[in-house]
Amino acid sequence: MATLNVNGESRSFEAEPDTPLLWVLREQLGLTGTKYGCGVAQCGACTVHIDGVPTRTCVRPVSTVKATEKIVTIEGLSSGGSHPVQKAWVALDVPQCGFCQSGMIMAAAALLKTKPDPTDADIDEAMTNICRCGTYNRVRAAIKSAAKGGETKSAGLSIQHRDGSTT
Amino acid sequence: MTMSLSRRRFLGTSAAAAGTLVVGFHIPLARDASAQGTSTAASGAAAPEINAWVVVKPDDTVVIRIARSEMGQGSLTGLAQLVAEELDCNWSKVTTEYPTPGQNLARNRVWGNFSTGGSRGIRDSQEYVRKGGATARMMLVQAAADSWKVPVGECVAANGVITHTTSGRSTTYGKVAAAAANVTPPADVPLKNPKDWKVVGKRLARLDTADKVTGAQVYGMDLKLPGMLNAAIKDCPVFGGRVKSVDTAAAMKRPGVKKVVRVGDSAVAVVADTWWHAKSALDALPIEWDNGPNATASSAKFAAVMKAGLDAEQAAIGNQVGDARAAIAAAPRKIEAVYSYPHQNHATMETMNATARWTPERCEVWTPTQNGEAALAAASEAAELPLAKCDVYKLHLGGGFGRRGAVHDWVRQVVAIAKDMPGTPIKLIWSREEDMLHGSYHPVTQCKLTAGLDAQGNVTALHMRISGQSISAGLFPANVKDGKDPVVFQGLNPPGPEASIGYTFPALLIDHAMRNPSVPPGFWRGVNLNQNTIYLECFIDELAYATRQEPLAFRRKLMANHPKHLAVLNAAAERAGWGTPAPKGIYRGLAQTMGFGSYVAACAEVSVSDTGTLKIHRIVAATDPGYAVNPQQIEAQVEGSFAYGLSAALYGECTVKDGRMEQENFNTYRVLRMDEMPAVETIVMPSGGFWGGVGEPTIAVAAPAVLNAIFAATGKRIRELPLKNHDLKKA
Numbered sequence: 001m002a003t004l005n006v007n008g009e010s011r012s013f014e015a016e017p018d019t020p021l022l023w024v025l026r027e028q029l030g031l032t033g034t035k036y037g038c039g040v041a042q043c044g045a046c047t048v049h050i051d052g053v054p055t056r057t058c059v060r061p062v063s064t065v066k067a068t069e070k071i072v073t074i075e076g077l078s079s080g081g082s083h084p085v086q087k088a089w090v091a092l093d094v095p096q097c098g099f100c101q102s103g104m105i106m107a108a109a110a111l112l113k114t115k116p117d118p119t120d121a122d123i124d125e126a127m128t129n130i131c132r133c134g135t136y137n138r139v140r141a142a143i144k145s146a147a148k149g150g151e152t153k154s155a156g157l158s159i160q161h162r163d164g165s166t167t
Numbered sequence: 168m169t170m171s172l173s174r175r176r177f178l179g180t181s182a183a184a185a186g187t188l189v190v191g192f193h194i195p196l197a198r199d200a201s202a203q204g205t206s207t208a209a210s211g212a213a214a215p216e217i218n219a220w221v222v223v224k225p226d227d228t229v230v231i232r233i234a235r236s237e238m239g240q241g242s243l244t245g246l247a248q249l250v251a252e253e254l255d256c257n258w259s260k261v262t263t264e265y266p267t268p269g270q271n272l273a274r275n276r277v278w279g280n281f282s283t284g285g286s287r288g289i290r291d292s293q294e295y296v297r298k299g300g301a302t303a304r305m306m307l308v309q310a311a312a313d314s315w316k317v318p319v320g321e322c323v324a325a326n327g328v329i330t331h332t333t334s335g336r337s338t339t340y341g342k343v344a345a346a347a348a349n350v351t352p353p354a355d356v357p358l359k360n361p362k363d364w365k366v367v368g369k370r371l372a373r374l375d376t377a378d379k380v381t382g383a384q385v386y387g388m389d390l391k392l393p394g395m396l397n398a399a400i401k402d403c404p405v406f407g408g409r410v411k412s413v414d415t416a417a418a419m420k421r422p423g424v425k426k427v428v429r430v431g432d433s434a435v436a437v438v439a440d441t442w443w444h445a446k447s448a449l450d451a452l453p454i455e456w457d458n459g460p461n462a463t464a465s466s467a468k469f470a471a472v473m474k475a476g477l478d479a480e481q482a483a484i485g486n487q488v489g490d491a492r493a494a495i496a497a498a499p500r501k502i503e504a505v506y507s508y509p510h511q512n513h514a515t516m517e518t519m520n521a522t523a524r525w526t527p528e529r530c531e532v533w534t535p536t537q538n539g540e541a542a543l544a545a546a547s548e549a550a551e552l553p554l555a556k557c558d559v560y561k562l563h564l565g566g567g568f569g570r571r572g573a574v575h576d577w578v579r580q581v582v583a584i585a586k587d588m589p590g591t592p593i594k595l596i597w598s599r600e601e602d603m604l605h606g607s608y609h610p611v612t613q614c615k616l617t618a619g620l621d622a623q624g625n626v627t628a629l630h631m632r633i634s635g636q637s638i639s640a641g642l643f644p645a646n647v648k649d650g651k652d653p654v655v656f657q658g659l660n661p662p663g664p665e666a667s668i669g670y671t672f673p674a675l676l677i678d679h680a681m682r683n684p685s686v687p688p689g690f691w692r693g694v695n696l697n698q699n700t701i702y703l704e705c706f707i708d709e710l711a712y713a714t715r716q717e718p719l720a721f722r723r724k725l726m727a728n729h730p731k732h733l734a735v736l737n738a739a740a741e742r743a744g745w746g747t748p749a750p751k752g753i754y755r756g757l758a759q760t761m762g763f764g765s766y767v768a769a770c771a772e773v774s775v776s777d778t779g780t781l782k783i784h785r786i787v788a789a790t791d792p793g794y795a796v797n798p799q800q801i802e803a804q805v806e807g808s809f810a811y812g813l814s815a816a817l818y819g820e821c822t823v824k825d826g827r828m829e830q831e832n833f834n835t836y837r838v839l840r841m842d843e844m845p846a847v848e849t850i851v852m853p854s855g856g857f858w859g860g861v862g863e864p865t866i867a868v869a870a871p872a873v874l875n876a877i878f879a880a881t882g883k884r885i886r887e888l889p890l891k892n893h894d895l896k897k898a
Contacts, residue, residue, distance in 0.1 A: 015443075016422060023443035027397075032389035033382015035565070037516050038599045042833035045516060074382035086380040093372050093799065096807060097239030098379030099386060099516040099565030124842035130833060132516050132566050133239045134810025136844035138803070159799050161372045162259045 003067040006031070007076025010067070017063030021055075022046045024062045025073060033074035033102045037130070044129030047103035048073045054110035054126075074102035077109060085109045088146040091167040093159050096133035103129050108143050117147050215348040217306055219266075219277040220250055220299030227327055227341035229256045231300075233263050234271070234278035235288040236537050237375060238567035239807075240862045241800035242288035244373045248796055249293055252366040253300030253358060256340060257327035263374060268539035269558030282538040284572040284690055286763035286860020289796055293858055294358075301356045303347070307340050310347035314338075361794060361855065370799040375563075387520045387535040387562040388596055395522065395592040396425055397442035398584050399449045402434040404604050405826035406685045408459040409433050413452065421448035430583045438584060442596050461685035461826040469611065469684040469823070470507070476634030476680035477505065477615040483649065483681065485656030489674035491619075494628030498619025502713055504706055506616070506886040508698035510821040511609040512828075512836060513691055517565020518602040519577035522594040523585035525550055530557045530582060535564035537572035545575035549582035568811070569690035573642050574607045600831040607689025608821055610636035614702040619674075624714030626725065628674035631659065631702065637681050638695070641688040647681075655679045657695040658760045658867065659703065662729070664857060666696060666762040669732030670707070670725040686823060692811055693866035696762035701888070704758040704871035709884060718757055718875070719745055731791055731854065732761055735768040738789040738850050743770035753784060756875030758868040765859030766791040769809075771845075771872035775880045779896035783813065783843070783873055788865055789850040793857035802849040804861045809847055812869025814839040820889045837891070 003012050006029060013028035020039075025031045025048070034057065037045030041056040048057055049072040050065065065071065077083045081090065085108045088094075095101045104127070111118055111126040118126070123140055131139070141155040148154075152167035159167050214224040222230040231250045237243035247263050271278050279292060304324055311329040312319040321333050330337040340347075361367075378384035403409055413435050415427040423444030428436045435454055439445035476482075495501060521534035523546070530550035536542040542559045550557055559578075564571060581595040597605075612635030619628040637652035646652065657666040659677045668677075691697070711721035719740050726733040736759040740746070749755055752774045759768035772785045788805050795801055818837040822829045830836040870888065878884050881897050 019443055023441065026389075027441040027443060030391070031382070032385070032391075035386075035517070036388065036596070037518075038833050040599075040832050040834060043516065077381075081377065081381045089380045090372075090376055093376055093803070095239075095373075095376055095379040096241070096803060097516065097564060097566045098375075098384055101379050102382050105380060127841045130516065130838055130840060132514060132568070132811065132814075132838065134807030134839075134844075135803070136810060136839075136841045137806050137847060139841065140844075157799055157802075158370050159372050160370055 002062070004065060004071060005067060005069065006071045007073060015062055018061045021057040021060045021062045021065055025057065031073050031075050035099055035102055037100065042130065043100065044107060045100050045103040047106040047129065049106060049110055052110065052113060054107050074106060077105065083109060084146040084150060085112065085142070087150060088142040088152070091150070091152045091159070092138050092142045092145060092155055092157055094135050094138040094142050096135055100129055100131045104131065104139055108139070108146070111143065112146060118143065214344055217303040217344060217347050218299055218352060219274070220296060221254060221303035223307070223340045223344035225341045225344070227257065227260050227339050229254065229261050229327070229340070231261055231263050232266050232278065234266065234281050235292065236281070236283040236539070236561055236564060236567070238283065238537060238564035238571070240288065240804060241373055241797065242283070243375055244371065245289050245796040245800065246292065246296055247374060248366045248371060249289070249296050250300035252364055253297045254304045255324045255326065258366055258371070260327065261374070265561050267558050267560055268543040271540065272543070272554055281540045282572060283567070284537050284569055286862040286864065290764050290858035290860050297358050298356045301358055302352050305353045305356065306350040307343055307347040309350045310343040311338050314343060314346060367796050369797065371797055373800065384563055386517050386565045387522070387533065388517055388565065390522050390533050390562060390594060392522060392524070392592040395594055396438050396440065396588070397445050398436045398438045398581070398593050398595040399442060399445040399598065400430060400434055400436040400580055400595060400601060401449055401454060402601065402605050403456050403458070405456065405458040405462055406687065407461045408826070409457045410435055411455040411457040413454045418448045418452045421451065424448045426588065427452070428584050428587045430580050434580065436580070436584050436595070438588065438593060442594070446598060458826055464685045464826045465824050466510070466822045470613070472682050473611070473613045473634045476682045477613060477632050479634070479680045481650070481680065482632065482678035483651035484676070484678045485651070485653070486659055486661050486668065486675060486677040488672065489628070491628040491630045491674040491676035494674040495617055495619035495630060498627050499622055500620040501617060502620065502710060503615065503617045504709055504886060505613060506702045506705065507613040508611065508701065508888055509819065510611045510686055510823070511691060511815055511819040512603055512606040512821050512830070513568040513570035514603070514836060514838060515566030515568060515570055518597040518599055520594065520596040521578050521581040522592055523581040524590065524592040525582060525585040526589050528556065530585070531560070532578055532582065533560045533562055534578055535562045535571060536575065537564070537567045541573065542575045542578050545578045546582050549579040550586060568692040569694070570607060573690055576605065603831045603836060604828050606821070607687050609691035609697070610638055610688040610695070611684065611686070612636060612698055614698070616702060616706040618706070618710055620710070620714060624716060626672055626710060629672045631677040632680065633678070634680040635682050636684060636688050638688045638690060640681060640683055650681055652679070652681065655695055656699070658699040658762050665764060669729045669759055669761055671728045672725070684823070685826065693863045696760060696864065696867040697812070697815065697870070700758060700760040700867035701871045701874065704760065704868070705874050705884070705886070708756070708875040708878065712878070722757070722759070731766045732759055734854070735759060735766045735789040735791050735852065738852055739768040739770045739787050742848060742850055743772065743787040745770055754876050754880035756872045756877070756879055758871035758875065760864065760867045762864045762867060763860035764793065764857065765861060765864045767864045767868055769865070769868040769872040771876045773873060773876040773880055775877060775895050775897070777897070779894055781877065781890065781895055783845040785846045785848070786872065787848045787850070788868070789852060790861060790865060791852050791854050792859035792861050793853055793855060795851050795853040798851045801851050801861045805849040805865045806847045808863070808865035809869045810839050810844060812866035813843070813873065816870035816873055816888060817843070817890050
């Protein structure tokens with residue numbers, strides 16, 4: 001029996017030491033918001049934070065993660081989607097199929113923590129996640145919106161929400 | 168009962184310990200319950216449906232049934248808008264749910280076609296879903312009028328509220344829904360004039376975003392059922408090969424492994440407690456393959472076969488005007504070029520997967536599919552049970568792009584495994600490697616274009632000879648008549664409402680010499696419009712330059728009889744500033760086409776550095792889909808089309824060596840990432856009077872607009888994709 005600190009809780013599990021953290025999260029701990037896309041750290045769908053550092057969990061053996069290291073998955077990023085990045089994502093209707101978006105959001109949240117006002121070059125460097133639907137431009141706009149405290153008008157999308165607001 | 172979004176979310180995230188939830192899947196819809204002699208009480212649906220499309224609950228929540236699949240393209244929201252428009256309900260109270268294909272079958276296909284491909288989701292069902300909404304509204308108003316004992320003509324509905332105009336009395340849809348369910352549906356159901364639309368045409372937010380930003384959205388891969396086991400599979404990597412032998416005992420010693428299952432004669436699956444255990448054991452499993460008749464197939468060999476087809480006598484004609492061969496022979500000047508387009512994998516972010524439970528009495532499948540009915544047919548065949556004893560529960564798709572529509576190979580596999588372990592739910596997930604090795608690939612073709620020109624540089628004749636793979640021959644051979652696969656000619660058809668060519672030539676011949684490799688073909692987002700538009704639009708550009716004519720003016724001369732094609736081209740060119748100087752180092756290229764019912768055009772702006780590095784700075788795109796149901800989602804589709812189309816143009820290539828694909832993951836099958844994505848400006852210009860799709864057509868103009876801009880920048884005419892294989896350094 002081993003232990004991980006996930007989303008603020010100590011969680012016990014049983015897995016062989018070389019099991020990728022991704023599959024412990026998904027199969028042992030029931031946290032399926034973190035996705036499998038490639039298994040070779042190419043696509044970023046499996047990104048979580050380990051002590052704040054965006055990490056591709058599909059190639060990270062679980063035995064290399066200490067019980068004291070704080071893992072945050074998409075489920076633990078905020079309560080009820082209230083993180084500024086998640087709010088910007090909703091405001092600009094970023095996701096299409098949505099499968100890559102957990103990883104995108106985790107990468108974006110980590111970027112904004114280190115660079116609160118990222119340049120386009122910063123975004124290009126940090127956001128290497130693959131999206132096949134092609135949400136890249138809205139992802140960029142949403143990161144900038146979150147950086148600007150939720151300002152959405154400069155994205156120019158004019159989306160009408162069900163609560164009557166327009167972003 | 169229909170599986171609602173909230174139920175699916177609950178199932179996936181709450182450990183699904185409660186078996187009752189699963190039982191819930193068996194409960195039929197309220198109305199067909201009586202036909203099956205089952206109690207409806209257990210369904211928990213206090214509200215009966217008004218009709219197949221609409222359920223109104225006492226709290227005024229409106230449940231709109233969606234037959235087509237949501238895979239990111241936004242048509243779940245668009246279809247709900249169409250129903251809600253005619254229903255005159257309160258949009259903020261709309262939810263959606265999928266009926267199952269089994270329910271559709273039991274109800275004489277009341278929801279029509281489930282197939283979600285060919286950008287057809289909205290354009291092919293808009294009329295009957297709007298009628299569904301209008302019918303429900305008329306029944307609700309009638310019920311209110313009956314309860315008030317007033318003429319129905321004195322009652323109006325708006326925003327989910329019915330008002331008796333004479334007395335001022337009002338009620339809500341929720342209050343009269345139960346009575347409305349018993350009203351006889353009206354025979355005559357007029358639809359609104361588009362100019363009166365209040366919900367359709369608006370830039371509304373999608374209905375399915377919230378769960379996608381919190382990780383709560385359950386995809387097929389995330390499903391968990393009580394007692395479920397997990398499976399990983401390896402099919403023979405060589406197309407057409409078989410399993411020669413497998414050392415099952417080696418796998419059984421691995422942790423968590425429950426069983427090794429031979430699937431058909433070509434695949435081996437390992438079933439374990441977790442997928443990671445199944446996959447690890449499968450990777451360690453010695454499998455000896457019999458590579459079969461295609462063991463020496465290669466892309467290079469097949470290219471030679473297609474090359475011969477470019478000059479073959481026999482070819483099926485797709486479009487013909489006059490005698491193009493004679494006109495070319497007689498022309499004072501002839502220009503010829505040969506283009507080619509490679510195999511590609513859809514590479515959906517979520518790999519193929521499904522969960523199945525089989526018993527001798529019933530087979531159920533949970534899967535992300537673009538066509539629930541096709542998935543049901545595949546399940547029924549593999550289960551060896553009649554359709555009525557099977558059902559498919561559609562889960563949200565982590566990408567489709569055509570891979571999850573026509574072929575349901577993964578469904579057949581999971582049912583075969585589940586059949587081997589009766590009563591136990593089995594979830595099969597393909598590894599990315601399995602997904603790359605067993606795609607249904609974008610067909611491979613070559614094209615020789617020959618133009619005859621007069622002394623003034625006017626085109627007197629064009630011959631396009633396409634040689635290569637037919638999707639229909641691979642998937643639906645009955646659609647091939649006398650060697651002709653009509654799908655091959657997308658974008659090149661004679662004038663008409665679907666995929667018609669945008670130019671008029673005095674003489675024209677477009678024909679196809681079918682040459683099929685040992686690679687299974689499929690409908691890959693954009694399908695044959697992709698390469699056909701490259702072939703034609705780049706060659707048109709070649710003709711313009713060869714005759715020293717400005718590319719836009721040259722096109723306009725040939726497009727006079729095609730005003731809709733021309734309108735989008737003009738719009739994109741004008742917005743991009745075509746004809747005005749571009750910023751230093753930036754070069755422009757144009758392309759236009761018509762397909763999936765819509766007219767599209769693009770103007771790309773690129774630069775190529777002295778060392779040959781390409782940067783695509785901006786693309787201006789114009790789309791005329793007839794009617795625009797949700798313009799902000801059309802913009803999202805257009806942007807996404809460029810990401811997909813530019814991935815193909817820059818990198819997309821699956822190559823065959825020794826009978827199998829060489830690319831197995833994103834490290835060798837590169838796709839476009841954020842730093843390469845150009846700015847996209849989209850002009851949505853619906854001209855009315857027809858319904859076109861938006862998910863695919865724009866993909867086709869991505870590559871040719873960029874290729875034409877690259878020529879403007881470098882003088883290099885790239886005729887063979889992808890671009891990664893070319894040195895763009897100025898000659």
